[in-house]
Amino acid sequence: MTLIKHLQAPDEFTGFYLIKELEIKQTNTTPAKDFMDIVLCDASGQVSAKMWDVSAADKETFFPMTLVKVQGLVQLYRERLQVKIGKIRKALPEDGVQITDFIRSAPISPADLIHTINGVLASITNPTIQSIVSFCVAKVGDKLDHYPAAKTHHHAYFAGLAYHIVRMLELGEFVCKQRPFLNADLIKAGIILHDIAKPEEMIAQLGIVSDYSVQGKLLGHISMASNWITEAALHLGLDLQSDLVIGLQHIVLSHHNLPEWGSPVLPQLPEAVALHYIDSMDAKLQMVEDTLLITPESESWTPMIRGLENKAMYRLKL
Secondary structure, eight states: OOOGGGOOTTOEEEEEEEEEEEEEEEOSSSSOOEEEEEEEEETTEEEEEEEOSOOHHHHHHOOTTOEEEEEEEEEEETTEEEEEEEEEEEOOGGGOOOGGGGOOBOSSOHHHHHHHHHHHHHHOOOHHHHHHHHHHHHHHGGGGGTOOSOSSSSSOSBTHHHHHHHHHHHHHHHHHHHOTTSOHHHHHHHHHHTTTTHHHHEEEETTEEEEEOHHHHHTOHHHHHHHHHHHHHHHHTOOTTSHHHHHHHHHHHTTTOSGGGTOSSOOOSHHHHHHHHHHHHHHHHHHHHHHHHHSOTTOSBOOOBGGGTTBOOBOOOO
């Protein structure tokens, strides 16, 4: 079976893959014809695919989270790999493949990730901050064990959110040692809380996001996390106008930095500035790492990375 990360144009290939996304679209021809715009994935990566001349039976057969056997041709479209599907069928029991074989997971076990997060939570010295963070972590429950951090951009896989948080906590620990004027408790709290509502924003199965929830579409994870802080403060009998509560809310609300990136306010606390750049560094480096992992070693340039202003990365020959 050909792994997605090994696909190159103009390869012809046959293999088993998981349909991660599927949308019925229409061509621009007259008369318009239906086709399937598909994202295929395996544990090594994902690739865009097109299935032309779709029948009514096809529409009733293929859906997201379906394991399929595909015969296809790899093409280049706008400098990105794209698969033209020649033949496709659902995987059969006798094929001996399981959906878990095609799921990408964080490189650290979920149990170890949660253990690390809980350890950092326990190390927060301010009891009020610790109580607020504990309330929010308990609210998300066991979804933190397996939810991705995003649908596509970064850490978009099983336990990706917990992995993102742990990597940020490592960066935060270094930054606090280098810049002791920062409040370490606020940095730890901000890192754990900044994306804590992602599992309520997205609908996901085995680390694959199929859609956004109603709350996710109407409110978004940033405002939901801020609301959870308010809810925690009310539960604990805290003054909602206190610097501590407002400070935590501000750190969460500003972590995307700019309104066009989703933040209703700009960072105006030292810890808020630090959190934004810690988050951005981990997310962007993960985009680079993910793209390098799925780029064949024979290729000097990676595909363009959407989250990095559509820049491609070059492998230096050292």
